[in-house]
Amino acid sequence: MKKSFRLDGLGCANCAAKMEKRISKLDGVSKVTVNFMTTKMVIEGEDEKMPMILEEAEKIIKKLEPQVVLGKG
């Protein structure tokens, strides 16, 4: 399953790189890209683990850049 989001307020390129790295290590994630310029995040992963992946991903994002608002991509 492929889910895409908009990360409004994404301000730092290094943080985007860190998000990508940390989310990619979550269980069930096969591929993730955080595009700093388009502020888009695409997560690919196993269907049944998706709700958990998204929850964890949001935590990682909030940790790195608390001001980011997740929107529908």
Place this chain on the structure above:
Amino acid sequence: MMKKQLGRILISSIFFTIALVLEINFQLPLAAFALFLVSYLLVGGDVLLRAFNNIRYGNVFDENFLMSIATIGAFIIGEYPEGVAVMLFYQVGELFQDYAVNKSRKSIADLMDIRPDYAFVQRGGELLQVEPDEVQVGEIIVIKAGERIPLDGIVKDGFSTVDTRALTGESLPRDVGPGDEILSGCINEQGLLTVEVTKEYEESTVSKILDLVENASSNKSKSEQFITSFARYYTPIVVLIAALLAVLPPIFIPGATFQTWVYRALIFLVVSCPCALVVSIPLSFFGGIGGASRKGILVKGSNYLEALAKADTFVFDKTGTLTKGVFKVQKVQPQGMSEEELLELTAYAENYSNHPISHSIKNAYNKEIDHQRVSQVQEIPGHGVSAFVDGREVLAGNFRFMEKMNISYHKEDFPGTVVHVAVNGQYAGYILIADEIKDDAQLAVSELKKANIRELVMLTGDTQLVGEKVSSELGLDKVYGELLPGDKVAKLEELLAGKSSHGKLAYVGDGINDAPVLARADIGIAMGGLGSDAAIEAADIVIMDDEPSKIATAIKIGKKTLKIARQNAIFAIGIKVGVLILSAFGLATMWEAVFADVGVTILAVLNAFRALNVGDL
């Protein structure tokens, strides 16, 4: 948000200036300190707050934290002006950076502005406005003048011109009418069009293009990979050295004070942020990709743009790439009659045939056919046509037909397809039909040669003779003819094995029957991507229209982008390392450190910004 930030910086710098004047000209250290502190908190409050929040989450090495430690440290050792100045400049830098990033995001958003917002669909006798992705294949949509075409389809009713600028980068109006294919993303300029949808939104041209550009950043270039891993080690190492620098020399070197060495360590912390690199190098590539797509060149990743800059061998497919892929009468060579008469007789004889060759002859004749004048038309498969025109028996066909009918004909190796004609049993001449070289193929070749491409090769399924004619006309280096699609892969393997080790090989095709070759080359470039899904799927770089000269443009964009990325890497790393070394020996102050951090970031971002500007390429 940015205005507020600017206001804070301005007010803070006013306080800062007053504080400086108080300290230096009026010797009022206490009042000066108070104002320095106000100035500092005003400009750096949010950084301190973020640093504090991040520590709670366990992010120690982020830039807010480093800046806070460096500036607080400066205050503790009594360097108030520098503490404030570092924060001030840092914030000015951040502001600049935000501005540059926002500006490039906006340019990219403009680029993405080809997304259609709605579609008018006919359902149950009513016209409904719906989201494009709700429309099914086979439904009828209506597009008014000035609207963006939401889905790919076939025109059922109405005439108009459409602007393909959003897809090809060139504002070339295209006339459409009933039966014509129409692509999403284009703008309907004039009339009302009724269109039968042939593809779902997800599969339509516009959404494929958007997908491609948005996801281009997932294929990272070597330069980007280098920077990512560099940044991962750079910061911890510099911070570690800073810690050692603050503690060890005062203990082991006689006479060394903590004050001096802590100051040097703080300089290290200011320089330790990899921001300039992490922001500016991907931004350079993104700018390059964005700029290219504005020219109608879709690049599927930074890595391909980088490879293109290093390409030294170009292999072209002939038909549809360097030539138009449309057959046209090149020569009418009569014998015993006028050119017009030969063409007229042949056009009449071929009138009922549906063969592409017949079409090109009829197009060359370009007059109304009077059917009364033709009778007893007979098609002989693999040979030609016989018919009576104005009572004269006309035979038109290949050399086998002539031999079969025992007519002596003009023998020559022709660079193309030949139709021999005999009238009443007498040879009357021949018509040569061949593919035409594209108008700007010559320009493409000369531009590529200017770009120092080592070798230009052409592969073709056509005969060697036809290949050589095209190749010598264009000035290519090598040509391999009579290749079946499978042979092309083998030939490409051969060329790949024979090329220099550092140079890259690019294959340019139309993506229709050469997908395996496109995939096998270092860089697969598909021409005429507009309307061809196969091309968009198979290639690494897609040229939306069918102008081969765009390849040279793409190389220029690639080279420019790579140059900018390299400039930024060398400039940023060089300055940072330089300042680190100077400060370790006490030769640099915090001012140089601020420049090495923020100044370099700003300059690198501004430099990266140039990549987006491809107007003159």
